[in-house]
Amino acid sequence: xxxxxxxxxxxxxxxxxxxxxxxxxxxxxxxxxxxxxxxxxxxxxxxxxxxxxxxxxxxxxxxxxxxxxxxxxxxxxxxxxxxxxxxxxxxxxxxxxxxxxxxxxxxxxxxxxxxxxxxxxxxxxxxxxxxxxxxxxxxxxxxxxxxxxxxxxxxxxxxxxxxxxxxxxxxxxxxxxxxxxxxxxxxxxxxxxxxxxxxxxxxxxxxxxxxxxxxxxxxxxxxxxxxxxxxxxxxxxxxxxxxx
Amino acid sequence: xxxxxxxxxxxxxxxxxxxxxxxxxxxxxxxxxxxxxxxxxxxxxxxxxxxxxxxxxxxxxxxxxxxxxxxxxxxxxxxxxxxxxxxxxxxxxxxxxxxxxxxxxxxxxxxxxxxxxxxxxxxxxxxxxxxxxxxxxxxxxxxxxxxxxxxxxxxxxxxxxxxxxxxxxxxxxxxxxxxxxxxxxxxxxxxxxxxxxxxxxxxxxxxxxxxxxxxxxxxxxxxxxxxxxxxxxxxxxxxxxxxxxxxxxxxxxxxxxxxxxxxxxxxxxxxxxxxxxxxxxxxx
Numbered sequence: 059x060x061x062x063x064x065x066x067x068x069x070x071x072x073x074x075x076x077x078x079x080x081x082x083x084x085x086x087x088x089x090x091x092x093x094x095x096x097x098x099x100x101x102x103x104x105x106x107x108x109x110x111x112x113x114x115x116x117x118x119x120x121x122x123x124x125x126x127x128x129x130x131x132x133x134x135x136x137x138x139x140x141x142x143x144x145x146x147x148x149x150x151x152x153x154x155x156x157x158x159x160x161x162x163x164x165x166x167x168x169x170x171x172x173x174x175x176x177x178x179x180x181x182x183x184x185x186x187x188x189x190x191x192x193x194x195x196x197x198x199x200x201x202x203x204x205x206x207x208x209x210x211x212x213x214x215x216x217x218x219x220x221x222x223x224x225x226x227x228x229x230x231x232x233x234x235x236x237x238x239x240x241x242x243x244x245x246x247x248x249x250x251x252x253x254x255x256x257x258x259x260x261x262x263x264x265x266x267x268x269x270x271x272x273x274x275x276x277x278x279x280x281x282x283x284x285x286x287x288x289x290x291x292x293x294x295x296x297x298x299x300x301x302x
Numbered sequence: 303x304x305x306x307x308x309x310x311x312x313x314x315x316x317x318x319x320x321x322x323x324x325x326x327x328x329x330x331x332x333x334x335x336x337x338x339x340x341x342x343x344x345x346x347x348x349x350x351x352x353x354x355x356x357x358x359x360x361x362x363x364x365x366x367x368x369x370x371x372x373x374x375x376x377x378x379x380x381x382x383x384x385x386x387x388x389x390x391x392x393x394x395x396x397x398x399x400x401x402x403x404x405x406x407x408x409x410x411x412x413x414x415x416x417x418x419x420x421x422x423x424x425x426x427x428x429x430x431x432x433x434x435x436x437x438x439x440x441x442x443x444x445x446x447x448x449x450x451x452x453x454x455x456x457x458x459x460x461x462x463x464x465x466x467x468x469x470x471x472x473x474x475x476x477x478x479x480x481x482x483x484x485x486x487x488x489x490x491x492x493x494x495x496x497x498x499x500x501x502x503x504x505x506x507x508x509x510x511x512x513x514x515x516x517x518x519x520x521x522x523x524x525x526x527x528x529x530x531x532x533x534x535x536x537x538x539x540x541x542x543x544x545x546x547x548x549x550x551x552x553x554x555x556x557x558x559x560x561x562x563x564x565x566x567x568x569x570x571x572x573x574x575x576x577x578x579x580x581x582x583x584x585x586x
Contacts, residue, residue, distance in 0.1 A: 071578070076579075101582070102579070105579070108417045109416075109576070110413060110417065110576065110581050110582050111576055111577075111581070111582055112573070112576040112577045129419075130419040133417060133419040134419035136417070137417070138413075140413070142410070143410055143411070143413055143414055144409045144410030144411055145414065146405065146406075146409045146411055147409050158414070158418070161415065161418040161420050162419065163419065
């Protein structure tokens with residue numbers, strides 16, 4: 059079942075063509091990666107999918123609904139986490155999650171907050187102020203927020219950027235489990251090639267606002283005539299290479 | 303690529319002043335000043351702020367002096383206390399809603415909120431309802447203090463207090479929506495508008511003196527400010543007159559127009575922010 063269907067998205071800021079005709083499809087339970095150098099247009103694309111940026115052209119449909127026309131319905135089934143976002147610092151973790159549970163209109167916010175705290179194993183943080191958390195703890199709370207509404211589509215912009223290898227590995231494991239067990243579709247960006255290789259069923263390689271290649275990590279490496287995804291990344295970033 | 307910079311200790315010393323020297327301290331302080339000057343140069347709103355407060359203070363207290371020259375003291379005292387208390391209703395209504403929004407920006411939480419299914423109308427309603435709590439608490443405290451210190455009871459104004467406060471709150475909220483729109487349009491630098499917009503209306507709305515002391519041009523402007531009718535009405539009531547219901551009805555209609563315009567502006571700037579990618583920048 060198709061969860062996300064973006065067609066020919068384009069966005070220009072002044073003289074810069076940030077996104078130039080990107081099309082994406084993500085199915086139920088699929089983990090898709092959006093990979094590319096800084097400034098390639100990944101975050102702009104994600105923000106268009108979330109309705110934060112209005113595309114100059116193109117359409118975004120989720121669960122068969124047009125985002126522009128059914129914003130509230132669509133966003134109630136989507137969630138987002140990014141390493142660059144914050145949360146209200148003076149609130150306790152439990153209060154933050156409770157607030158978001160309500161913003162997503164959940165029926166039993168307190169019960170859901172309890173479940174999500176258990177799932178993310180953040181019980182010891184529940185009564186701590188957000189401002190007191192380490193960056194790794196903050197990321198886990200952001201992910202708890204992102205899962206609070208049991209989203210059908212979870213969009214993650216560099217989800218493990220602030221985590222140490224152990225915490226990052228646990229979060230990756232959890233996200234894969236969420237996708238496999240609940241059918242949640244994941245769309246992630248990351249600069250961690252091993253993370254992308256390990257998690258993603260399909261990778262979309264973005265450069266200069268366009269998807270220049272897509273496939274599994276192995277398929278992409280073959281297309282570029284290199285050994286792994288990291289080498290693909292370096293070839294694109296440094297040489298502007300395109301698949302053979 | 304060749305790295306030519308001398309990275310040795312001696313080389314580092316020649317590149318910069320010794321860190322604890324006066325010269326280094328002057329340079330660092332100068333750096334802060336230069337940075338702030340650069341920020342000032344890049345922000346017309348900050349330049350505007352330099353002249354804003356002195357002008358407002360001068361106008362308000364100058365006209366008040368003119369008014370006091372022709373009044374008896376007991377009436378003036380109750381009028382002033384009533385004006386200060388009701389001004390706080392307007393001021394708090396405007397500021398609390400704006401602060402609620404600004405807190406999202408300060409905590410880099412704005413994008414988290416904007417990707418929820420919450421509609422702009424729901425979000426604004428939430429901010430307004432929350433502000434009501436804070437306004438009620440603040441005004442109650444100030445009213446008790448005014449009674450304890452000066453023997454002035456806010457309820458001296460009578461039943462008119464309810465519509466007076468309602469008109470001021472609605473006007474305050476509409477000003478907050480305008481301030482939020484300015485922040486969405488011009489970025490975080492415009493948050494000074496959230497603090498100061500309400501004060502634009504202080505000299506014009508006759509908060510501390512009747513609008514009759516204003517020049518005719520300013521009186522014409524005062525006539526389209528809802529708060530004007532509240533403060534004029536308050537003075538009438540405290541002077542023993544009847545509640546001017548007709549004027550309050552006009553103020554209510556003006557409030558409707560203010561809110562409609564403010565919400566229209568908010569919708570416009572939100573669409574603009576999404577189109578230009580400005581909303582995303584609040585997450586950076």
